[in-house]
Amino acid sequence: MSAPWVPWAAALCAVVGAWLVAGRDRRAARGRALALGGAGGTARRPARWRPDAVAVRVALCCLAGGGVVSLAAGSAVPWMVSALAVPLVDRGWRRRGAASAALRQREAVVDFCVALAGEVQAGRPAVAALATAGRAELGPLAAAPLAAARYGGDVPGALRSAADRPGAEGLSGVAACWEVAVQGGASLAAGLERVATALRAERDQDEELRALLAGPRATARVLAALPLGGLVLGSTMGIAPLRVLFGTPLGLCCLALGALFQWAGMAWVAALARSAERPAR
Numbered sequence: 001m002s003a004p005w006v007p008w009a010a011a012l013c014a015v016v017g018a019w020l021v022a023g024r025d026r027r028a029a030r031g032r033a034l035a036l037g038g039a040g041g042t043a044r045r046p047a048r049w050r051p052d053a054v055a056v057r058v059a060l061c062c063l064a065g066g067g068v069v070s071l072a073a074g075s076a077v078p079w080m081v082s083a084l085a086v087p088l089v090d091r092g093w094r095r096r097g098a099a100s101a102a103l104r105q106r107e108a109v110v111d112f113c114v115a116l117a118g119e120v121q122a123g124r125p126a127v128a129a130l131a132t133a134g135r136a137e138l139g140p141l142a143a144a145p146l147a148a149a150r151y152g153g154d155v156p157g158a159l160r161s162a163a164d165r166p167g168a169e170g171l172s173g174v175a176a177c178w179e180v181a182v183q184g185g186a187s188l189a190a191g192l193e194r195v196a197t198a199l200r201a202e203r204d205q206d207e208e209l210r211a212l213l214a215g216p217r218a219t220a221r222v223l224a225a226l227p228l229g230g231l232v233l234g235s236t237m238g239i240a241p242l243r244v245l246f247g248t249p250l251g252l253c254c255l256a257l258g259a260l261f262q263w264a265g266m267a268w269v270a271a272l273a274r275s276a277e278r279p280a281r
Contacts, residue, residue, distance in 0.1 A: 055090055058089050062082045062086045062089055067079050074242075075246035105166065112142075113173075113193075116129055117196060119132055127150070130145060141168060144161060155175075156179040157175075173198070213277070217273060223265070224265070224266055
């Protein structure tokens with residue numbers, strides 16, 4: 001890297017470092033603070049800052065990729081762009097992780113309904129069945145309903161509060177079954193079986209829809225990757241397309257227009273996929 005690039009590199013490193021500090025996992029820090037200052041009168045201690053491992057990995061990968069492209073192109077522009085793109089890449093990575101976690105949570109709710117219905121049909125009391133099925137299937141999400149059931153609290157309300165979590169929407173049906181069974185004397189097991197059947201049908205419909213949309217999404221990704229293949233082919237032929245794109249004004253204009261069209265195409269495909277998924281939900 002030449003000397004005139006050093007101030008830009010230092011400034012971008014400072015920006016990325018500030019983003020890593022500001023973008024740490026606040027929910028984990030808040031959970032540690034509540035655990036330290038919970039019951040028993042224990043005084044709250046200031047939580048030690050820990051860097052977010054996901055953000056650090058994303059930043060390092062982006063900066064490393066940008067550095068490799070900068071060396072090949074003989075320009076600092078790719079490295080600068082990769083540093084500025086770190087927050088966007090991190091947001092997309094976290095969004096995908098949240099979607100995967102929501103899918104796993106939906107599977108756990110379906111298994112919870114089936115297990116709870118089986119425990120009730122076996123003759124166990126509703127509170128004991130909730131404790132067994134909740135610990136086995138829901139994990140930490142079952143803490144509030146279990147506490148409400150153990151101490152005579154509002155179990156349907158706790159279940160509805162837990163249903164606000166992404167992927168746990170089916171718990172609202174369990175709350176309705178619990179409320180009807182307690183107040184109206186209806187069969188809790190029969191209601192839970194109906195809820196489990198409805199959740200399974202919804203899950204199967206979503207899986208079928210994702211399978212149908214997998215083809216168009218894969219085609220869009222392949223088409224989006226074709227320009228990269230062209231750059232690799234040009235480099236192997238000795239044309240040095242990266243130096244032309246990043247080293248000349250006309251190349252930078254073509255690169256900007258190409259990136260804009262690429263983003264517009266991917267956004268259009270994503271909007272079409274969301275519009276197809278919305279009626280099913």
